[in-house]
Amino acid sequence: MPKVTIDGKIIDVPAGTLIVEAAKPVGSHIPVFCYHPKMAPAGMCRMCLVQVGMPKMDPATKQPVVDENGQPVINWMPKLQTGCTTVVSEGMVVHTTTPQVAEARRSILEFLLTSHPLDCPVCDKGGECPLQDHTLHYGPGNTRFYVESKFHNDKAVPLSPLIMLDRERCIQCGRCVRFQDEIAGEPSLGLADRGRGLEVTTFDDPPFNSNFSGNTIDICPVGALTSRDFRFTARVFELNDYPSVCQQCAVGCNVYLGTRDNLIRRVTPRQNEAVNEVWLCDKGRLEHHYAHSPERVTTPMIRAESDLTPVSWYEALNFVANRIRPTLGESGKSMAGLAGDRLANEDLYLFQKLFREILGSNNLDHRFGWSQWNAGDALVKNFGAGVGTNLGELGKGVTALLLGADPQTEQPVLRLRLSKITRQGATLVVANGRATKLAQYASHKTIYRYGAEAYFVLGLVRAMIDAGLHKSDKANGATEYSAALNLTVAECAAKAEVSADTLKTIGETFAASENGIILFGREFMYAMQRDPAVEAALNALLILSGHFGRKNNGVIALYPRSNSMGALDMGMTPTDGGMPASEMLTKAKLLYVMGADPARENPAFKNPGFMIVQDLFMTATAQKADVVFPASAWAERDGTFTNTERRVQYFARALEPLGQARPDWAIIQELAQQLGAKWTYASAGDVMNEIAQRIPTYAKMTHARLQVNARRRASVQTVGGDAAEPVQMALGELIGVVSGAQWATFSETNADAKFDVKFVQPADSAQATAGVYLAVTRALLDCGALAQYSEIIQTRVPDASVEINSHDAEAWEIANGARVRITFESKPPRALELPARVDGSVPPGVVAVANNLDGTMNLPMGAQVQVTQVQVSQAIAD
Amino acid sequence: MLSETAKQKIQELKARYPNARSAVMPALYVAQAEYGWLPQEAIDAVAAEMGMTSTEVGSVASFYTMYHVKPVGAHVIDFCTDLPCALAGADAAFARLRERLGLDAHQETTADDAITLRHAPCLGGCDKVPTLLLDNQAQYQNMTDEKLDALVAQLRVAHDKS
Ligand code: SF4
Ligand code: SF4
Ligand code: FES
Numbered sequence A: 001m002p003k004v005t006i007d008g009k010i011i012d013v014p015a016g017t018l019i020v021e022a023a024k025p026v027g028s029h030i031p032v033f034c035y036h037p038k039m040a041p042a043g044m045c046r047m048c049l050v051q052v053g054m055p056k057m058d059p060a061t062k063q064p065v066v067d068e069n070g071q072p073v074i075n076w077m078p079k080l081q082t083g084c085t086t087v088v089s090e091g092m093v094v095h096t097t098t099p100q101v102a103e104a105r106r107s108i109l110e111f112l113l114t115s116h117p118l119d120c121p122v123c124d125k126g127g128e129c130p131l132q133d134h135t136l137h138y139g140p141g142n143t144r145f146y147v148e149s150k151f152h153n154d155k156a157v158p159l160s161p162l163i164m165l166d167r168e169r170c171i172q173c174g175r176c177v178r179f180q181d182e183i184a185g186e187p188s189l190g191l192a193d194r195g196r197g198l199e200v201t202t203f204d205d206p207p208f209n210s211n212f213s214g215n216t217i218d219i220c221p222v223g224a225l226t227s228r229d230f231r232f233t234a235r236v237f238e239l240n241d242y243p244s245v246c247q248q249c250a251v252g253c254n255v256y257l258g259t260r261d262n263l264i265r266r267v268t269p270r271q272n273e274a275v276n277e278v279w280l281c282d283k284g285r286l287e288h289h290y291a292h293s294p295e296r297v298t299t300p301m302i303r304a305e306s307d308l309t310p311v312s313w314y315e316a317l318n319f320v321a322n323r324i325r326p327t328l329g330e331s332g333k334s335m336a337g338l339a340g341d342r343l344a345n346e347d348l349y350l351f352q353k354l355f356r357e358i359l360g361s362n363n364l365d366h367r368f369g370w371s372q373w374n375a376g377d378a379l380v381k382n383f384g385a386g387v388g389t390n391l392g393e394l395g396k397g398v399t400a401l402l403l404g405a406d407p408q409t410e411q412p413v414l415r416l417r418l419s420k421i422t423r424q425g426a427t428l429v430v431a432n433g434r435a436t437k438l439a440q441y442a443s444h445k446t447i448y449r450y451g452a453e454a455y456f457v458l459g460l461v462r463a464m465i466d467a468g469l470h471k472s473d474k475a476n477g478a479t480e481y482s483a484a485l486n487l488t489v490a491e492c493a494a495k496a497e498v499s500a501d502t503l504k505t506i507g508e509t510f511a512a513s514e515n516g517i518i519l520f521g522r523e524f525m526y527a528m529q530r531d532p533a534v535e536a537a538l539n540a541l542l543i544l545s546g547h548f549g550r551k552n553n554g555v556i557a558l559y560p561r562s563n564s565m566g567a568l569d570m571g572m573t574p575t576d577g578g579m580p581a582s583e584m585l586t587k588a589k590l591l592y593v594m595g596a597d598p599a600r601e602n603p604a605f606k607n608p609g610f611m612i613v614q615d616l617f618m619t620a621t622a623q624k625a626d627v628v629f630p631a632s633a634w635a636e637r638d639g640t641f642t643n644t645e646r647r648v649q650y651f652a653r654a655l656e657p658l659g660q661a662r663p664d665w666a667i668i669q670e671l672a673q674q675l676g677a678k679w680t681y682a683s684a685g686d687v688m689n690e691i692a693q694r695i696p697t698y699a700k701m702t703h704a705r706l707q708v709n710a711r712r713r714a715s716v717q718t719v720g721g722d723a724a725e726p727v728q729m730a731l732g733e734l735i736g737v738v739s740g741a742q743w744a745t746f747s748e749t750n751a752d753a754k755f756d757v758k759f760v761q762p763a764d765s766a767q768a769t770a771g772v773y774l775a776v777t778r779a780l781l782d783c784g785a786l787a788q789y790s791e792i793i794q795t796r797v798p799d800a801s802v803e804i805n806s807h808d809a810e811a812w813e814i815a816n817g818a819r820v821r822i823t824f825e826s827k828p829p830r831a832l833e834l835p836a837r838v839d840g841s842v843p844p845g846v847v848a849v850a851n852n853l854d855g856t857m858n859l860p861m862g863a864q865v866q867v868t869q870v871q872v873s874q875a876i877a878d
Numbered sequence B: 001m002l003s004e005t006a007k008q009k010i011q012e013l014k015a016r017y018p019n020a021r022s023a024v025m026p027a028l029y030v031a032q033a034e035y036g037w038l039p040q041e042a043i044d045a046v047a048a049e050m051g052m053t054s055t056e057v058g059s060v061a062s063f064y065t066m067y068h069v070k071p072v073g074a075h076v077i078d079f080c081t082d083l084p085c086a087l088a089g090a091d092a093a094f095a096r097l098r099e100r101l102g103l104d105a106h107q108e109t110t111a112d113d114a115i116t117l118r119h120a121p122c123l124g125g126c127d128k129v130p131t132l133l134l135d136n137q138a139q140y141q142n143m144t145d146e147k148l149d150a151l152v153a154q155l156r157v158a159h160d161k162s
Helices: A019-026 A099-114 A130-138 A175-183 A214-219 A282-292 A313-327 A345-359 A377-383 A412-418 A437-441 A453-466 A478-484 A489-496 A500-512 A522-530 A532-545 A564-569 A581-587 A664-674 A684-694 A725-731 A791-796 A806-811 B004-016 B020-035 B040-050 B054-063 B083-087 B090-100 B145-161
Strands: A003-006 A009-012 A049-055 A074-076 A093-095 A163-165 A190-192 A199-201 A225-227 A240-245 A254-260 A263-269 A301-304 A307-310 A335-339 A398-403 A427-432 A444-447 A515-520 A554-557 A590-594 A610-615 A627-630 A639-642 A647-651 A772-777 A802-804 A819-824 A830-838 A846-850 A866-874 B075-080 B115-120 B132-134 B138-140
Touching: A003 A019, A009 A019, A019 A093, A049 A099, A099 A130, A163 A214, A175 A214, A190 B054, A199 B054, A214 A225, A214 A263, A214 A282, A240 A647, A263 A282, A282 A791, A301 A313, A313 A627, A313 A664, A335 A345, A335 A581, A345 A564, A345 A590, A345 A639, A345 A664, A345 A684, A377 A532, A377 A554, A377 A564, A398 A453, A398 A500, A412 A437, A427 A437, A427 A500, A444 A500, A453 A489, A453 A500, A453 A522, A453 A532, A478 A532, A489 A500, A500 A532, A515 A522, A515 A532, A522 A532, A522 A772, A532 A554, A564 A639, A639 A684, A802 A806, A802 A819, A806 A830, B004 B020, B004 B040, B020 B040, B020 B054, B040 B054, B075 B090, B075 B145, B083 B090, B090 B115, B090 B145, B115 B145
Parallel strands: A003 A093, A335 A590, A398 A427, A398 A515, A427 A444, A515 A554, A590 A610, A610 A627, A772 A846, A802 A830, B075 B115
Antiparallel strands: A003 A009, A049 A074, A049 A093, A163 A225, A190 A199, A240 A254, A254 A263, A301 A307, A301 A627, A639 A647, A772 A866, A802 A846, A819 A830, A819 A866, B075 B132, B132 B138
């Protein structure tokens, strides 16, 4: 490690460290504009100039020359150097505070300000602007340029529905362009022209259409890129920034909810190096609008005669309790509870406790659209990725295998983080039935035949065993397994329609890798549900590769919602003979639906006799209810979510509740009390304390512990001193903050445990052999339950379409954009009519439709879908 | 729309470089030859052929002055008015030529779309002043007023014929 001297302080830093980074630990502040620790240096702004010297070497002895005091003689470089591009080396001496450096900073700032409008009083960045801060701290107090001679340019250029560009304020640092290119992998912003005419722009249509575009607002070091969602709604120093967790997908990105006057004004990323680093996707940034929707339900309601009528909480609770009380003590078997997996752990825990302990029923589920999909749950419980795994830091010695996943639409920020791991030295394998965005970063990518997932995985297992790379020390039945596995790699490859070499390479690479992680997504979960052989094969791959039970090893399920993992952990599943969702909707007599809307996806859904709905909105299900309890939005209460990699994270309360809405856990407690329970939880924290005591994996996970590093943001910064975090974000002065806690899996807590491996013969489903298969995918931005309340998201939601391979399109004589009719197997057979999108992302024999868009909402998910007919229903008008 | 020949040419160009993206610059020339300049449509077409985003292609096109991101006349005269040429009277020659072409101070292209006249930075012909570049191709040096008039006349004839 090179030893360098910075401002007289000596420090050892890893080879390759840049001067700007080396200066941070010694407390020297080097101002930057274009540099950002998450991106490659560009050296575009010259703000980081410092004085650099190297020890003078004696050519004969190759030793540093020393002066009479025994100190090395320093050869100062004749000109100042950029600290953001200069890598430290042994003996380097850096001065960051000399008059020469101060003069350089002053000049750069004066130069930047010659063409800067200085309209800070009407600029959204004002108060968290690095240009303001640097100018105050290092800049000239005055200008030699008068307003008349200033450069003028366009002030409010809409770059996209979300982003407004002020061309006068842009200091041409290129951070936004580099972010889109390097980090987002969606190069939809560019620099046009050059010199004085240089402009940030987009040539794309739709313009600047990236799901990560909002991040450019945060990292722009001036107010050139501002959010059209937030613009002029508050000064940043008036905001209260509460620490929260994004509720839109299972990544669980850490956010600040910036509120003013009890309204969320903006959502910005809160750093968590283990989860979202400093990024967010646009969905997470924009979906908060639902919390303030005028359509929120704000009072309890009961059905009097035919209409739902507002009543007091007392009446509503009494109404329900009176209805339930007579049946208490008998059997609760006819009562069932369905809860959404966007709710907090505290809510889900009390919900199942109410059912199991007060009502005496195990009829609990949270996966209604997913039929009874518990496939894969055991894998996560036993072999979930080891504690300490940081998916953004995977590097040398790690192979990450993605199966049937499309993180770009399922878990966007995860895609962002996985995109860089090959650059860090990791091996990334992407296997799915169609092309996905992440595949463009993969070391090995392959497209298997939908329906042949079991063969694909078995091929990997066979390749591993053939190469003698398997480990049997934690397996029961390894020898029998390999005897029973009566398929060669070539046979598996033929079934999966991939090359045998690919299968062999992937299997061997994964097995031989020091660490191995498997991530499976929605499409793979469909496959697991369809054929138990898929889960059995994956189980064997994990156990026989030995990739579990420690950091950077194990499996991660890309669950669909922010707390799907927590719902499993809290016991929101039909254990001990309880009815799963698919049954309870028809067999239960009393249904309690919390934060879920089964009627939206299934219009045939009926009130089974008596139904309680607890929600924020008058959902399709709520309209059929007997009682409606108004629940608080997540921002109106605190709680915890468990993300896709089992990290339990705390979110704070940021808003006063709307009307009479109450937190879900509190409503459940009141109902339980009405029914005679002696529950006395004063807060969500109390519930969490009980969870920590009763659920072994959650031991010690109290709110206090989870709040470490998840505090409110100090919104007023001090110049040059402790900068508040938004400023640090824009300045690129990031420290490695991590918060939340991962629970340890069974294989981690039971190091000596052995696991059964059993061969299960794959069911030869029709898709694996012939015909056209309908792949059910997701669009990231949709008209989902919550997204519909964000206007900006709605402008960017794509129209539903059916993706068709260009060869198929030619064979079927379907032109791009033509309306086609697809008839597919289901009971009874159904058809869809949508415009065709002929592109390269689906292989021949597959058509893909996203089932979360207008017109496709009630597509069957994961059922065995065989397409029986594809025909043009209407030619396109020219 | 880009012609099939142009598309094919771009594909051939891509094959010539170890990194196919490097062909974006010659590909832009192919498109420019076809459209006369580079409208958004041409940029989109090159992007589609190159497998890049329109923004990536557009930023390259707008960086170099030899790509025309605004419409130009049939012939483009890049007239050097950089310091050595200016000292040798290029400004006056430029102004005179502009007048000859009937252009006012904000106009670059003649009304009949025959000729575009632009200021150019140093063309490297400082010893044979005035100097100009015609159609990104040929350098003309020692351009006296007579020679300039003759050149313009010749370009006009060529334009009228086509
Ligand atoms: S818009 Fe902002 S981030 Fe982009 S180049 Fe200009 S100053 Fe930099
Ligand atoms: S990736 Fe998921 S958790 Fe993160 S901001 Fe987007 S929707 Fe929210
Ligand atoms: S040149 Fe170093 S921060 Fe911009």
